[in-house]
Amino acid sequence: MAITLENPKNAKSDKPQFSRTNPFLAKVLKNINLNGTGSSKETRHIELSLKGSGLSYVPGDALGIVPENDPELVSSLLKEMGWDEEEIVTVGKQGESLPLMEALTTYLEITLLTKKVLQQAAAFTENEELQRLILIENADQLKEYCYGRDLLDMLRDFGPWKASAQEIVSLLRKMTPRLYSIASSITANPDEVHLTIGAVRYTAHGRERKGVCSVQCAERVQEGDLLPVFVQPNKHFYLPESQEKDIIMVGPGTGIAPFRSFIQEWAVNKAPGRTWLFFGDQHAATDFLYQDELENYQHDGVLTKLDTAFSRDSAQKVYVQHKMLENSKELFQWINNGAYFYVCGDKERMAKDVNEALVTVIEKEGAMTRDEAEAYLKDMQKQGRYQRDVY
Missing domain, CATH: 3.40.50.80 (Nucleotide-binding domain of ferredoxin-NADP reductase (FNR) module)
Structure with a gap:
């Protein structure tokens, strides 16, 4: 059997490989609102530096951002449940220990509800409405309840709760990164990546709702800040191989x-x-x-x-x-x-x-x-x- 030597080009470099599980902290170079005064929309043009990341992309690819939850929503949750923000909780498969406030801000998905969360939460309350909602014959109503509601709605609607912060935290999924189509060519903008993000804001079920990542970018991300990012290739959306094509x-x-x-x-x-x-x-x-x-x-x-x-x-x-x-x-x-x-x-x-x-x-x-x-x-x-x- 012939032995092939590993191509030195494929040898692992000492540079960290940035990815979805190990995002790169990209510096925000520019963050401006593209809409004019009086518009009902807010669309942010964001320019990020990829300097030193080794990341590259082609037109059609997406950029993933690992967002943080809205501090106002986090403090409403802590207040609703009377939780101590310093309490140490365990999250994730690796059993990472974090202060509760940090876990709710950076680690857990708190703006989306799933059937599974409601079904498991029912063990911690005697609320009859929730017990009824999770019955098999009410699957459609359960789905309808989840749509457009979040963890705070659930905690307010179906108490009183006989659960510790850890028990509620254990019901929640890890926050998923948000993907945005890249709005720049790396050939034209070496070491940079640009995004076009529409801020999502709406009212539902008597409360103001905000897109986790889009409103973070619109309201809380300043030039000079760092955002955890990674490149997500898109194999289904790309320019023609021949540049002679229209x-x-x-x-x-x-x-x-x-x-x-x-x-x-x-x-x-x-x-x-x-x-x-x-x-x-x-x-x-x-x-x-x-x-x-x-x-x-x-x-x-x-x-x-x-x-x-x-x-x-x-x-x-x-x-x-x-x-x-x-x-x-x-x-x-x-x-x-x-x-x-x-x-x-x-x-x-x-x-x-x-x-x-x-x-x-x-x-x-x-x-x-x-x-x-x-x-x-x-x-x-x-x-x-x-x-x-x-x-």
Whole structure:
């Protein structure tokens, strides 16, 4: 049997390998609100330094952030249960010991409820409503209760509790990192990674709710702070191998993020392939994210076409799919010529509407039946020419 010597390139270096389980503490270089005064949205543009991390990424990849819970929510939990924030609790499979406040802030998922948490919590209370809710025949009601509620709701709704802080903590899952599409090209921004994050805030069940990571970034992350991050490759969302291919990008709202990275990459490599971006949001005056950059790219010829849809600027709401239908003839020419088609953003409505519009364009301009148009699109997907990054 032949013995092969290990390739020295593969030899482990002394440098730590940063990953999901060992994130890199990246310094925040910039954190600005992209929306104008009067907008109902808050979208943060965040630039982080990757200097010394050895981390790299390609357009289409995501960045994971390990977030911290809102200090106000943590103190409400401590107050509700009369817990001592200094009490030492054990968390995780390794049995790590942490002060309760630190465990609730940095380690545990406290903003999401699961069926399992409620089922196990029922052992610590005689509350009849919870006992009823966890019955097998009430599975739908249990699911409905979990939706949009958190640990504080559960503790308030189903007490009094006969449980120690440790017993409640043991019910909870470890906090999961939040993933965001990378909004920069490393070729254009060496040692940096940029993100486009929409702050999630809403009212449900009589309380204000905040996205764990998005509101941390909007309200509590300052320039100079450190954020634990790692790169999450995305094998299903990537630029064509040949830069001579045309690319069509549909990214309303924060869905613009990966396309900023695509366009930067195309610009720095002086790619001959044409580019067409469909962007949409509420108001042109306050919500046209990266407007100056995009218009400069258009002026320089890097962005061949830019079509925008601002839904609240007209009596009839106009969305990106309407702009696609308006341009159906040219859109089909690009596609039929081998263009790659990308969609990023809201899975529930936008991605479905865009898919629907795309089938309609192919059906109409390709003089096909509905079934033929859908088969054409399936074929594009097989070839990797129709890619979606939806959430």
